[in-house]
Amino acid sequence: MSNQPVNTKEKILDAARSMILNHGFAGTTVDAVIKQAGVSKGAFFHYFPTKNDLGYVLIQQYAEGDAKHLDGNMEKAEGLSDDPLQQLLIFVKLFEQEMKSLQEPFPGCLFASYLNNSELFDEKILGIIRESMLTWRTRIMDKLEEVIEKYPPRRKVDPESLADMMMVTFEGAFVLSESLEDSQIIAKQLAQYHLHLKLLFEKDE
Amino acid sequence: MSNQPVNTKEKILDAARSMILNHGFAGTTVDAVIKQAGVSKGAFFHYFPTKNDLGYVLIQQYAEGDAKHLDGNMEKAEGLSDDPLQQLLIFVKLFEQEMKSLQEPFPGCLFASYLNNSELFDEKILGIIRESMLTWRTRIMDKLEEVIEKYPPRRKVDPESLADMMMVTFEGAFVLSESLEDSQIIAKQLAQYHLHLKLLFEKDE
DNA sequence: TTTATTATACCGACCAGTTGGTATGTTAAC
DNA sequence: GTTAACATACCAACTGGTCGGTATAATAAA
Structure with missing residues (x-):
């Protein structure tokens, strides 16, 4: 139904969205998001300053x-x-x-x-x-x-x-x-x- | 209206309850709770193992x-x-x-x-x-x-x-x-x- | 009645692991 | 050759949790 995101930013956004809904914002760590999204930490902070x-x-x-x-x-x-x-x-x-x-x-x-x-x-x-x-x-x-x-x-x-x-x-x-x-x-x-x-x-x- | 808690355990419980409602459980740190409750870390883990x-x-x-x-x-x-x-x-x-x-x-x-x-x-x-x-x-x-x-x-x-x-x-x-x-x-x-x-x-x- | 024993209630320095964030690359497109 | 898009190693601050110790009081043995 929902198609896989191809670009890095979308992958981060998608992973974060679903994790936040299950753990809350504070319970969602950057490390967990990038692991789930399959991207590097550099990629994360390239797209999102914080x-x-x-x-x-x-x-x-x-x-x-x-x-x-x-x-x-x-x-x-x-x-x-x-x-x-x-x-x-x-x-x-x-x-x-x-x-x-x-x-x-x-x-x-x-x-x-x-x-x-x-x-x-x-x-x-x-x-x-x-x-x-x-x-x-x-x-x-x-x-x-x-x-x-x-x-x-x-x-x-x-x-x-x-x-x-x-x-x-x-x-x-x-x-x-x-x-x-x-x-x-x-x-x-x-x-x-x-x-x-x-x-x-x-x-x- | 609500009377101040006198004993340590109540103080911890009260502080934690209100903080969790505002920050969520993950967003509420033990350090913040004990500071708000005015008790020591030892007191916290004396009453609550984790x-x-x-x-x-x-x-x-x-x-x-x-x-x-x-x-x-x-x-x-x-x-x-x-x-x-x-x-x-x-x-x-x-x-x-x-x-x-x-x-x-x-x-x-x-x-x-x-x-x-x-x-x-x-x-x-x-x-x-x-x-x-x-x-x-x-x-x-x-x-x-x-x-x-x-x-x-x-x-x-x-x-x-x-x-x-x-x-x-x-x-x-x-x-x-x-x-x-x-x-x-x-x-x-x-x-x-x-x-x-x-x-x-x-x-x- | 005095003294030894034990339990409870705390204190705060400390620890290993995790946190968000940075610094310094490398690669590839334009 | 400049810029965007990453990757990796790293950092200081903070995290939940531990640990050795103390003060006080109850209990029990002498």
């Missing part, structure tokens, strides 16, 4: 991929329906399906990994994570406000919390799936969020 | 406190109503209120912290975390089955996922609250879970 710079590049890449993923699925959902509620439900369903068809166990979220060592990182790195989350919040909140206007919710609801709930579902499900060694938990929890939205906004038949 | 033994005692203590907290609030809820749905709703509300009245920022969850460095720990430690989560799942699921029998849910629902959702809400909200530096997110997300249960089981007026 270990922290590696951490910075990694989280930047991750945040970029995350934003693309968010945008991609939102656009896909918007292309499949004109109704804001349906768009939102499809949006959630797309992630649910991705998670359901997962082969290997979910590798984990780099945001959560970094946040669990937050005092090791500077504001620049923490800022990237915060911005990513605020992007999710804003993106979903905007859609939610369209939905609320068109479909008066069954109960008064705070759009911000309801938007946050999607990220909370992801992050929380990652933790449970790791501990209970059951990747399907993630899809199931997204299904619960999907149901929550339906219960709030859909008319009874 | 650093990993410290980690074990910490997670054991944490799991014990967690179980007591779960039991305490469940019993309290069961004392306040005879109806299973009300009991469950009160149970959630109790946690919500605790989180709302939080003064300092929430310190974080040791389970999640350890899980983000899962490969650093042995099966004995990981097993404690898994068991704690399975206890939550079982405890809430049992209650949910009573609820489902008495109040046919508006939609067909998987009790296991619905039970897991409470832990997911906690763990996910911890991550968001850390990143966005807003402890109130935790209470707000618990309120969403509370709402989800109401929407599923309560009759419309």
